Amino acid sequence: AETQVAPDRVVAALESTFGVTPGERRNHIKGTCATGEFVGNKDAARYTRSALFSGKPVPVIARFSLAGGNPKVPDTAKNPRGMALEFKLPGGRLHHMTMLNTPVFGAASPQTFLDLTLAMRPDPTTGKPDPEKMKAFKDSHPDNLAQTQFLANNNPPVSYANSSYFGIHTFKFINRKNKTTLVRWQFVPQDGEKRLSDEALKTSGPNFLEQALISRAEQGPVRWDMVVSIGEAGDPENDPTLAWPEARNKVKVGTLTINAAMPQKGAVCEPINFDPLVMADGIAPTDDPVLLFRSPAYAVSFAKRLGKL
Numbered sequence: 001a002e003t004q005v006a007p008d009r010v011v012a013a014l015e016s017t018f019g020v021t022p023g024e025r026r027n028h029i030k031g032t033c034a035t036g037e038f039v040g041n042k043d044a045a046r047y048t049r050s051a052l053f054s055g056k057p058v059p060v061i062a063r064f065s066l067a068g069g070n071p072k073v074p075d076t077a078k079n080p081r082g083m084a085l086e087f088k089l090p091g092g093r094l095h096h097m098t099m100l101n102t103p104v105f106g107a108a109s110p111q112t113f114l115d116l117t118l119a120m121r122p123d124p125t126t127g128k129p130d131p132e133k134m135k136a137f138k139d140s141h142p143d144n145l146a147q148t149q150f151l152a153n154n155n156p157p158v159s160y161a162n163s164s165y166f167g168i169h170t171f172k173f174i175n176r177k178n179k180t181t182l183v184r185w186q187f188v189p190q191d192g193e194k195r196l197s198d199e200a201l202k203t204s205g206p207n208f209l210e211q212a213l214i215s216r217a218e219q220g221p222v223r224w225d226m227v228v229s230i231g232e233a234g235d236p237e238n239d240p241t242l243a244w245p246e247a248r249n250k251v252k253v254g255t256l257t258i259n260a261a262m263p264q265k266g267a268v269c270e271p272i273n274f275d276p277l278v279m280a281d282g283i284a285p286t287d288d289p290v291l292l293f294r295s296p297a298y299a300v301s302f303a304k305r306l307g308k309l
């Protein structure tokens, strides 16, 4: 039987590895707020009855971030970037999508995430993770490999506006006839994917991502296409470390527009808990154990920061 990992244990591990900044997120602590809207299209209606795809503009609060609990992590760090979206649907209903810029995740179970977080804990003598512990982690957790390789082979983006973001988990689209289709989604930047060169990785300062997004939004709307891959029989449903075959049918179901960006302190995205299980009718979670674990883990972090802890 699989041992259950408690969400507060994982948040405690994040705290021991990254330290605690009172009142702030235990993960993805460094981030930038943004606002805009989403317009879905009718092509999605075959698969989902979600009000996201009514064709009418849906207001969005967004937060872009770097992974980890270090508020001073440099913007050149080869770790995931995040894009979290809160959609305000008619009738006050909310829908969340909380994504990363990697097509797969680095853990097939909460246990792997916990073990990775503990392995990354800085050695007190060097201030860096102990290479032996990292090696032991990698050797014993092959489910971490795909994301680690992606991050090693793909430099971070030059701007939050020049990155794709992936839902990573498989979700259920449910249509008016109650038919379920398994999907995965990606937000593809209309500005194009642009990564830091190896040279820029060495010479860029630690804090360019926020200002790049603010400046870009000042010039005009920043857009992403939401593209959904339609699952086929046998596609992995409950494992976010396994990619689906490239050949899957892809449908453009909407456009996200960001109109303004601003530092997170005191701004609209700061107090939101982007719990990925906040979903409105028409989209539902699978049994992916990582997806289901995120909700209680985010609640622990959210409760602490609300309490100024």
Ligand code: HEM
Pocket: 010, 011, 024, 025, 026, 027, 028, 031, 063, 064, 065, 081, 082, 083, 084, 098, 099, 100, 105, 107, 109, 110, 113, 166, 167, 168, 169, 240, 272, 273, 274, 290, 293, 294, 297, 298, 301, 302, 305
């Ligand atoms: C076991 C797996 C995971 C754990 C334990 C975990 C934990 C956390 C925690 C504690 C936070 C801070 C919550 C808050 O205080 O508001 C967070 C934020 C975040 N996580 Fe995860 N996470 C996991 C997996 C994932 C996955 C698979 C994705 C993407 C598909 C993801 C994307 C994000 C993003 C984008 C944020 C920042 C949200 C924001 O801007 O507020 N995480 N995570």
